[in-house]
Every structure is written in structure tokens, then in C-alpha cells.
Amino acid sequence: MKFASQTKIVDITRIVEYEKYLHRCLAGPFKRYKKRLEYLKRAIPKGFHKKLLLLNREIVGQIEYSPPEVSYYPITGNKIIVMNCIWVLRKAKGHDFGKLLMEDLIKSEKDAIGFATIALKNHWSPWFKKDEIEKLGFKSLDSIKVAHKTKYKGRTFKIHLMWMPTTENSKLPTWNQQKLLEGITTCILHPLYHPQTYEQKQILEQHY
Ligand SMILES: CC(C)(COP(=O)(O)OP(=O)(O)OC[C@H]1O[C@@H](n2cnc3c(N)ncnc32)[C@H](O)[C@@H]1OP(=O)(O)O)[C@@H](O)C(=O)NCCC(=O)NCCS
Numbered sequence: 001m002k003f004a005s006q007t008k009i010v011d012i013t014r015i016v017e018y019e020k021y022l023h024r025c026l027a028g029p030f031k032r033y034k035k036r037l038e039y040l041k042r043a044i045p046k047g048f049h050k051k052l053l054l055l056n057r058e059i060v061g062q063i064e065y066s067p068p069e070v071s072y073y074p075i076t077g078n079k080i081i082v083m084n085c086i087w088v089l090r091k092a093k094g095h096d097f098g099k100l101l102m103e104d105l106i107k108s109e110k111d112a113i114g115f116a117t118i119a120l121k122n123h124w125s126p127w128f129k130k131d132e133i134e135k136l137g138f139k140s141l142d143s144i145k146v147a148h149k150t151k152y153k154g155r156t157f158k159i160h161l162m163w164m165p166t167t168e169n170s171k172l173p174t175w176n177q178q179k180l181l182e183g184i185t186t187c188i189l190h191p192l193y194h195p196q197t198y199e200q201k202q203i204l205e206q207h208y
Pocket residue numbers: 085086087088089092093094095096097098099100126127128129132133135136189190191
């Protein structure tokens with residue numbers, strides 16, 4: 001790994017200096033908002049972590065994960081960890097930084113029997129692309145076909161439940177597809193974000 005000696009992964013969950021990165025992504029607007037604040041308050045004591053990947057002190061990547069009870073997604077499983085998000089900036093892509101973040105996750109959560117997340121297929125955003133999530137070592141267990149109720153109306157995309165076991169014959173995680181239709185309230189830049197002003201319960205509708 002060419003840059004390995006110049007990189008550092010910092011767990012910022014409880015470091016005041018990096019506190020703003022708990023509330024925001026690597027790019028995009030910096031805004032503290034109620035749902036995120038409430039989420040962090042609930043999730044941090046229960047095992048939520050956010051880590052930044054630094055390359056020569058410049059932030060180039062991040063990973064966020066937690067036990068399923070306090071994850072973004074309605075995924076359930078015993079002794080599993082849910083990866084809420086992983087992101088390596090485009091300018092830093094292709095240097096094994098994604099792999100580095102995954103290795104750090106596996107090393108940090110030794111008791112986990114596996115890791116779960118979601119992936120998207122045919123969504124209009126560049127986020128959570130299934131082939132990219134697969135490259136990190138995850139495989140699809142299940143999927144649901146949906147359309148957004150207000151954006152790109154009628155365009156369907158699939159949400160996949162992704163899984164990466166670390167032990168053989170580990171019990172598979174499950175998910176609550178109906179709950180997933182409500183979207184995510186805890187990250188403003190997430191492609192499945194449910195805006196606070198959108199009053200309907202579900203932002204997505206299932207297609208068959
Ligand atoms: C997925 C992601 C983290 C991968 O980061 P990365 O540092 O570029 O990936 P790596 O260099 O560690 O590569 C991981 C694997 O994918 C392979 N890979 C990476 N880019 C590839 C490409 N364009 N084509 C084929 N294979 C590729 C690597 O060879 C490696 O495979 P290996 O384990 O067989 O060697 C990064 O692309 C990303 O951040 N994507 C956006 C993720 C996202 O949507 N986040 C949510 C934000 S809201």
C-alpha cells in the first residue's frame with residue numbers, strides 16, 4: 001500500500017477538536033440539526049463510532065458505524081455491527097483507503113460476527129453504489145424495489161441489504177423493509193434522507 005505510512009485513522013467520536021465532523025460529512029453544508037444531535041446523544045453511549053482517515057493530516061475519508069439498535073438502518077442481528085456510512089473522497093480513491101477503513105473496522109469490532117450495510121442500484125445519486133460496496137467485501141442478502149414519492153417520480157431503484165460475515169455459518173441479519181420506506185433522518189446528505197419538513201411518514205413507496 002503506497003501511502004500506508006502517511007495515513008492515520010482517528011476515532012473522533014469523543015475528540016472535541018474534531019467535534020464538528022460528528023455533525024457533518026466531509027463535504028457539504030455544516031449545519032447542526034436537531035435529529036442528528038438527538039441521534040448522537042442516543043448512539044454514542046451505545047457504541048457508535050465515527051472515524052476519519054487522514055493522509056498527511058488532510059482528511060480524505062470517513063467511516064461511521066454502530067450496533068444495530070442505534071444504526072441508521074432498520075437492520076437487526078445478534079453481535080453484528082452496522083456500517084452507516086463509508087466515504088473516500090474522489091481525489092483519494094483507488095489507493096486502498098476504503099480497504100484500510102474496513103480493516104480498521106474489523107480490527108476494532110473483534111466480537112462482531114459480521115458487518116451489515118445497505119447499497120443502492122439504479123439510484124440517481126453517486127452514493128452507496130452496489131458495485132462499490134461489493135468491492136469492499138459485502139454481498140447482497142436481499143433487496144427491495146422502491147421509488148421516491150417526490151423525487152424522480154416513477155423511477156425505481158433497489159435497496160440491498162449487504163452483509164460481510166467474519167465467521168463461518170454466522171446467523172444472517174434481517175431488516176424491516178417497511179421501516180426502511182420511512183428513510184433516514186440522521187444524515188442530511190444521505191440519499192435516503194427524510195427531510196424534517198416532509199410530513200408524510202414514508203418517503204419511499206415499494207414497487208413489485
Ligand atoms: C467505496 C469506496 C469507499 C472505496 O474506496 P477506495 O479507497 O477507492 O477503495 P479501495 O482502493 O480500498 O479499493 C477497494 C477494492 O475495490 C477495488 N476497486 C476500487 N476502485 C475500483 C474501480 N474503479 N474498478 C474496479 N475495482 C476497483 C480495489 O482494487 C479493491 O479491490 P481488492 O480488494 O480486490 O484489491 C469509495 O469509492 C467511496 O467512498 N465511494 C462512495 C461511497 C458512498 O457512497 N458513501 C456514502 C456517502 S453519502
